[in-house]
Amino acid sequence: MRFFETLKNIWTIDELRKRLCITLLLILVYRLGCYVVLPGISPSDLDALSNFTNKSGLMQLLDMFSGGAFSQASIFALGIMPYITASIVIQLLGMVLPSFQKMQREGESGRQKLNQYTRFLTVLILVFQGPAYLINLRMQVAAAGGASGMTPWMIAYLTIILAAGSMFIMWLGERITDRGIGNGISFIILVGIIARLPEALGFEFMSRLPGSTGSQGGLIMFVVELILLFAVTVGAVLLVQGTRKVPVQYAKRMVGNRQYGGARQYIPLKVNAAGVMPIIFAQAIMFIPITLAGFSSEGASDFVATFSDINGFWYNFVYFILIVAFTYFYTAVTVRPNDIAENIKNNNGFIPGVKPGKATAAYLDSILSRITLPGSIFLGIVAILPAFARFFGVSQNFAQFFGGTSLLIIVGVVLDTLQQIESHLMMHHYDSLMRDGKIKGRTTGQAY
Numbered sequence: 001m002r003f004f005e006t007l008k009n010i011w012t013i014d015e016l017r018k019r020l021c022i023t024l025l026l027i028l029v030y031r032l033g034c035y036v037v038l039p040g041i042s043p044s045d046l047d048a049l050s051n052f053t054n055k056s057g058l059m060q061l062l063d064m065f066s067g068g069a070f071s072q073a074s075i076f077a078l079g080i081m082p083y084i085t086a087s088i089v090i091q092l093l094g095m096v097l098p099s100f101q102k103m104q105r106e107g108e109s110g111r112q113k114l115n116q117y118t119r120f121l122t123v124l125i126l127v128f129q130g131p132a133y134l135i136n137l138r139m140q141v142a143a144a145g146g147a148s149g150m151t152p153w154m155i156a157y158l159t160i161i162l163a164a165g166s167m168f169i170m171w172l173g174e175r176i177t178d179r180g181i182g183n184g185i186s187f188i189i190l191v192g193i194i195a196r197l198p199e200a201l202g203f204e205f206m207s208r209l210p211g212s213t214g215s216q217g218g219l220i221m222f223v224v225e226l227i228l229l230f231a232v233t234v235g236a237v238l239l240v241q242g243t244r245k246v247p248v249q250y251a252k253r254m255v256g257n258r259q260y261g262g263a264r265q266y267i268p269l270k271v272n273a274a275g276v277m278p279i280i281f282a283q284a285i286m287f288i289p290i291t292l293a294g295f296s297s298e299g300a301s302d303f304v305a306t307f308s309d310i311n312g313f314w315y316n317f318v319y320f321i322l323i324v325a326f327t328y329f330y331t332a333v334t335v336r337p338n339d340i341a342e343n344i345k346n347n348n349g350f351i352p353g354v355k356p357g358k359a360t361a362a363y364l365d366s367i368l369s370r371i372t373l374p375g376s377i378f379l380g381i382v383a384i385l386p387a388f389a390r391f392f393g394v395s396q397n398f399a400q401f402f403g404g405t406s407l408l409i410i411v412g413v414v415l416d417t418l419q420q421i422e423s424h425l426m427m428h429h430y431d432s433l434m435r436d437g438k439i440k441g442r443t444t445g446q447a448y
Contacts, residue, residue: 016424023180026172027191033076033165034195038158040150041073041137073137075165078129080188083170085284086121090114091333119170126166130159182420183413186276190413193406200397207395225394229402232385236411239378242271244371246364248349265349267340269367271375274330276412278376279383281330282322286315316387320380327376337364382408 011017094100094114103110138150150158169188176184208222245266286307306314341360350356354363389402400406 010421010425013424016421019179019181019424023176023187026176026180027188030076030169030172030188030191031195033168034074034192035072036075038073038075038077038161040154040158075161076169077133078126078162078166079192080166080169080173080185081284081287082125082129082166083118083122083185084280085125085287086118088281088284089121090118091330094333095329119167122170123163123167126163127159130162131155133162134158181417183416186409186413187417189280189409193401193409196397197401200395200401204395204398221393225398225402229407232382232402233407233411235378236382236407237415239272239375239382240275240408240412240415242375243268244271244367245269246367247352248344249352267364269335269364269371271371272327272379273335273368273372274327275416276409277330278323278326278379279408281326282319282383285322286319311387311390316384320384323380323383324376327379328372331368331372335368337361337368340364379408 010020090100094104100114103113106113134150134155170185173184173188176182176187178184181187204225205222208219210218245268247264247266249264306312307318309315338361341357341364344350344360345356351360351363354360386399386402389399390396394402
């Protein structure tokens with residue numbers, strides 16, 4: 001009953017209802033675009049690409065991130081991953097180049113400049129990824145005995161369409177952030193992942209029926225898989241929401257006849273302050289070998305073949321290390337102990353037993369280092385769980401949701417979205433109380 005009451009409250013708020021409707025409309029546009037096939041692509045071409053995608057685990061991941069647009073040869077086939085890759089590069093440049101560091105400290109104007117550079121870099125990445133995708137399609141069609149008829153001029157033409165499709169997805173994400181419920185880019189990735197879940201769940205259920213190929217354990221095994229999936233989901237929620245509270249004592253001060261401060265508050269430092277971004281960053285890096293190979297395993301070097309096998313040891317080992325490294329990197333970018341210490345000092349606060357200023361910053365940095373290590377390790381373990389699930393007989397499609405990138409993105413984005421909806425509800429209730437107070441005040445005044 002409380003759930004339905006919450007839905008009713010959400011729908012009664014005009015602004016929140018408008019934001020939800022805009023978000024749903026933009027998501028509908030995105031999902032429809034995933035089924036708009038590139039010009040000149042025949043059904044036989046799609047069948048060849050779909051067969052290749054089903055055989056390659058890394059291609060399945062790329063298809064999952066694009067919401068199925070990759071295997072459909074859609075105008076949105078390249079999805080949002082080029083933008084994510086560009087964001088990684090820009091943030092790395094912010095760590096080594098003073099000019100980018102200066103823009104990061106300039107506030108909103110600096111952020112706009114960095115976003116502009118990210119868009120330019122996204123277009124540059126698309127110029128390389130578009131032809132690679134189309135050459136892969138032509139090779140797979142040729143391997144299947146067909147002829148795609150893609151000339152160099154047609155590849156250039158379709159590359160422009162693919163680049164425009166990815167940029168349009170990025171625009172949709174920005175509109176969801178500005179006028180929708182927020183987290184636009186992450187929300188688009190979430191929708192693309194969830195769109196594949198019903199099919200994967202149905203396939204896993206059918207494969208466990210008696211008489212089906214690979215039906216070891218039957219429906220009992222399917223129920224066990226669902227229970228384990230629920231347990232992993234709970235663990236992911238605890239990872240995303242886990243915090244370490246640091247006490248801060250504020251000194252008493254008098255302003256006129258009023259006394260301020262004197263109370264003890266707590267600074268919540270997240271165990272996983274980076275959220276799902278390390279997963280997205282690491283996944284984008286792992287896509288590089290298959291991109292350099294032209295999306296084709298034929299004739300690829302041993303290095304490319306090794307890091308294209310999502311079930312292999314080295315792929316998961318490097319993937320795990322990248323997640324741990326990116327967790328520390330993104331935490332250092334987003335959580336700045338020096339700024340927190342300065343804010344505490346400016347508000348006449350201090351951490352009991354720690355001197356204000358540099359000592360406070362060093363203390364906060366040591367706590368972040370201690371809580372980030374287990375958080376990053378657990379994040380990496382959850383990310384590689386699909387490889388263990390496939391090892392124990394879970395189907396390829398369903399194993400992608402058995403932890404890993406899919407589950408963490410779903411949990412993280414859903415929790416962030418619910419938090420934003422809750423903030424809108426609290427703001428509406430606060431505004432209602434303020435309006436009620438003003439009305440009572442005026443009524444009281446009239447009574448006197």
